[in-house]
Amino acid sequence: MDFLKSGLKTVLGAPEPGHQPSGAEIVERLVDRVNNSTLLEDRRDACRALKAMSRTYRVEVGAQGMDTLKQVLELDRADNETINYALDTLNNVMSPTQFEEEETNPRVPLNIGEQFTEMFIKDHHNIQLVLDLLDEYDFRVRLSAVQLLTSLLTNRPKDIQEIILVKPMGVSKMMDLLGDTREVIRNETLLLLIKLTKGNANIQKIVAFENAFDRLFEIVSTEGYSDGGIIVEDCLLLMLNLLKNNSSNINFFKEGSYIQKMLPMFNTPDESEEAGWSPQKVSNVHCMLLIVRTLVSPSNSAQIISSCQKIMKNVGLLDALCNILMSSGVPADILTETINTVGEAVRGDVTNQEFLGNVMAPSNPPRPAIVVLLMSMVNEKQPFSLRCAVLYCFQCYLYHNEMSQAGLVQTLLPSSSDMSSLTSGQLLCGGLFSSDVLSNWFSAVALMHGLIDNPAQKEQLLRVLLATNIGSSPVSLLHQCTLLLQQTTKLKSKVGLLMLLCTWLSYCPAAVAGFLRTNAVSWLVAQTCSAEHDDNEYLLQGLSAFLLAICIHFNDDTVDNYSKESLRQLLTKRIGVEVLTSKLCEVSRHELYNVAAKHPQLRAKLPADVLIDYEFCRLFKLLESVVVQSLSERRPENGAGSPATERASPEDGTLQQYKTLIRQQDACLQELRQEQQALVQENQNLKASLNDSLSAISHLKDENTLLRAQMSAATAIPSQAPPPPTLDDSRVQEYEAKLQGLSAEVTRLSGELKASQEGQKAMAEELEKIKKDQDDLLELLADQDIKLNDYKMRLLSLGHPVEDELAGPAPAPTPGAGPAHAQLS
Known part of the structure; x- marks a missing residue:
């Protein structure tokens, strides 16, 4: 510190007796020295002193000296030492981290480096100055230029990327530094390129094609x-x-x-x-x-x-x-x-x-790697992340591979092979019925992936029998899964089993029939009608409703008490189609459903995040609308209706009502469109005003930063000293008043803009609703028109007179034809 003081005395001269200059005053004199000195040595010494002060007095150096330092980069290119001091000073001013010297100074904002970066890059030519300095072979200049660019990218990555992208040879200059024999520069360039290429596909392509x-x-x-x-x-x-x-x-x-x-x-x-x-x-x-x-x-x-x-x-x-x-x-x-x-x-x-x-694991006896991995998955002592990884790997092993899926199911079926060796199927069955909840879920999902898009294996799995107690007859895997579903109280186990059963029963009528024979329908109905009201309970209700809907849609009517129509009537009576449909919607509303639907891999950090599988999300998305349609279908009654009913069905009055309603909605549609256009115009005007205000605020903030730096210098001067002539309190107050006024204006405009955008949104929703209603009415109108013409033509063909100018002349009666009502019946 004494060395620094002595150096500053050399540069600035001795202070006046009884007056100790403040840091801001020293910075001001140094900047003036750089600007006005004719000797290169003087400017170099002043730059060296500014670098020394830039860590302790970052705000003052940045506010007063940034423009001067930029001039040094442009005008003193011949002197590498001076250039190096200027680059290091700018790097300190725009450093993204706080220096130790600043930790005790509460006046320095944490993001001061980012603020100075924003000021520096307003003129894109400043970035070009630094890029040009990369061509200098001098070690200190090149290293300092790389470090400065790294700091700029850390503070404002998107802005710097866009600027460098349009600078000729900008990326190429950086890539050339990878070949620098000095490892320090090469290593710093790597850090620079990592920040430069992050999230910018165009720069990534340029860098890749630069070898x-x-x-x-x-x-x-x-x-x-x-x-x-x-x-x-x-x-x-x-x-x-x-x-x-x-x-x-x-x-x-x-x-x-x-x-x-x-x-x-x-x-x-x-x-x-x-x-x-x-x-x-x-x-x-x-x-x-x-x-x-x-x-x-x-x-x-x-x-x-x-x-x-x-x-x-x-x-x-x-x-x-x-x-x-x-x-x-x-x-x-x-x-x-x-x-x-x-x-x-x-x-x-x-x-x-x-x-x-x-692949075989080097165990004794040797086991397939798949089996060893599954042993880890169903072992609750293994790390959670490892178990999730094994599940994902096993899913990938089965993905779009019918042979792998068949091999998994085959390990569950009785065979003449050595039953003493552990198989993947046995491990999954053990995990499915273990006391560990995660093992239940992992095993259910793994078995589910063995059935995806493979109806043959779904039927094969129906043959799997499990021995329960000694002396009792074995039960099917399907029956045991259904029984466990009704007995377990664990959320994960229920969800895993429901996903397995939904996948198993979809597109497999034989599995639906086997499930219906287990008499689990009443439990599913009760689960769907549950009065619990948290997200996870809503999910269980939705999954139960989905399984019931699958039992209707893929039902082949082979189970007497649970035919497609009887199930539909039961659900309509006990639950209601609208309620059942709303329960189905709860599945896709669940937070973890939306997380799982994004990527095939289970991205869970904690066991609590494990609930829904990606492939099940795909199945649900595919079948939701299909099964809902099945719920509302009705079988056509045998025989035709009575002639009187058929004649009375097309009513001109109803048709006229539809036409009137459509005309009213057309008029409403036009009004909404006009209002929308007015709101769009108002929105554009507000955005323009907001941009103008933000630009003015940005300009005032820059000037305010400079004035505050001068104020800090003034406060550091002893009270008996007269104020410096450069400081004008009234000017500061004027700028601050302008700044506050503009900030209030921005707040007001932002509020109006937000309200305007919300009113746009509401209009758009209303417009969409009217369009949908109009489309529905047009479809009804078309159906009515077709039926009306059909009935008229049938009456005409039977010799019945029709008083309608569109029908044309009535044809002559067919010889031997009976009365019209006899023909219709």
């Missing part, structure tokens, strides 16, 4: 692959940014033969090695697993997924992943992520699924 993958794999190789340090992790994080949600870059990565370059990353450490899995190795391998999953993510197109899966199998990557899966000593989080990755690498690919099915 980013080649350069990154070179660095990873040089650093030692997964055994390397944090630089390997940074390279992998940048790769992940480039590939995530970017199909163009994934294709480029796939076609550039980069998938096989990932193989050395998955070399598992030898058990005899003392180092084993270091924390950094865990991080490196975890990042690489995320990259593999990005290539085969279910959110990608089917073509990309399929081609990546085939390459992974052909180059041995799937084999390497399975080796990690079956290795001992693998950390739990790596094992969990590897299970998820293997699942997505085989999902929907029959060859890869068959490969996984043939």
Whole structure:
């Protein structure tokens, strides 16, 4: 600190006797020195002093010196030392973190760096100045420029990305730094590119086509692959940014033969090695697993997924992943992520699924890897995340694979094979009826996935018999599931069993008949009519209603007491079609339903989040409207109606009422459209006023920041000293009054804008409702018209006179024809 003071004395000269200058005064003099000094050495010394003060007096340096420092970057390019001081000072001013020197100063806002960044980037030319400095080979200048860009991206990522995107060679200048032989600059550039590429597909494409993958794999190789340090992790994080949600870059990565370059990353450490899995190795391998999953993510197109899966199998990557899966000593989080990755690498690919099915665990006796994984899933002592990963992997193993599904069901059927060996079916049945609630849910969902889109296996599963007590006859799996559903008091168990039964019974009349014979309908009706009123109870009521509706829609009328029509009448009498329909709607309203419907993988952080499965959401979405329609259907009565009834059905009065109503609604529709246009215009005017006010406030805020910095300098001056001539209290008060007035105006305009938008919304809803009513009336009108013409033509053909100008002349009576009423009957 003494050195700093002596340096400042050298630059500023000795202070006047009895007067100690404040920090703001010192900053003001230093800025004046930079602006007015003719000697380069003087400007350099002043920049050095500003850098030294920028951590303690960030607000003052930023407010008074930002424009001056920008001029230094532009005019003093020939002197690297001065440029370096200016860059470091700007970096301190816009630092996203708080300095230790500022922690005791409550006047400094936490987001002061972001505020100064916003001021700095208003002129896009300032970013170009920093980008141009990347061309300087001087170590300090290049490093400081990279660090400044990183700070800017941290504070305002979207704005900086858009600015750099339109700057010529902006991205290329940064990519060139990856080849810098000085590791510090290369490493800082990696951090810069990670921030630059996050969430911007256009920049991601540019970086990828600048040979980013080649350069990154070179660095990873040089650093030692997964055994390397944090630089390997940074390279992998940048790769992940480039590939995530970017199909163009994934294709480029796939076609550039980069998938096989990932193989050395998955070399598992030898058990005899003392180092084993270091924390950094865990991080490196975890990042690489995320990259593999990005290539085969279910959110990608089917073509990309399929081609990546085939390459992974052909180059041995799937084999390497399975080796990690079956290795001992693998950390739990790596094992969990590897299970998820293997699942997505085989999902929907029959060859890869068959490969996984043939993998054997090095146990004694040897067991299939699938069986070992399921043992972990139904073991309540295993970590929750690991159990969820096994379920997802097993679902992927069964996905769109009838052979895998048949193999699962076959393990539950009596056979001549060795019954002493544990099978996947036995494990799932054990989990289904265990005392652990999570095991119940996991097993029910796993069995459900063995039946999806496979009616043959649904019928096969009806043959599964379970031995209950010694000496008693075995009962079917379906009967046992139904019995457990009625007996259990656990929410997860009920939901899991209901999802299993809904999937099992859909598109399988034989399963519906078997379920109806268990006499569980009355329990389902009681569950649907339950008076409980929380979200989970609403979900149970909706699932019970869904299962009842499935029993109607897929009913083949083979069970005497529960034919389709008798069930429909029972539900209409006991529950009511409207109530049953509203109960069904409760399923898709549940919060966890909407979470589960977004992604095939179960994204649960806690056991409480485990409730609904993705594939069940798809089934429910597919069948909801279909089964609702079945509930309201009625069988046509035998025989035709009486002639009098048929003649009286088309009434001209009713037809006229419909036409009048449609005309009224047309007029109302026109009024609503006019009101909507007026509201849209008002909305646009309010937005324009709001933008003008926000722009004025932004300008005033900048000036206010500068004035406050000057005020802080004034308050630090001893009371006997006269106020500096640059400070004008009345001006500050004037600006603050303007600022408050504009803020109030913005609040008012925002309120009006919000009210206007809500009135738009209400009008749109009313408009949509009227359109729907009009469409319904038009359909009724068309039906009435068709029936009216049909009846008139039939009467004409029977020789009955019709007084209607549209009917035309009546045809001559057919010889030998009887009375009209006899013909109709």
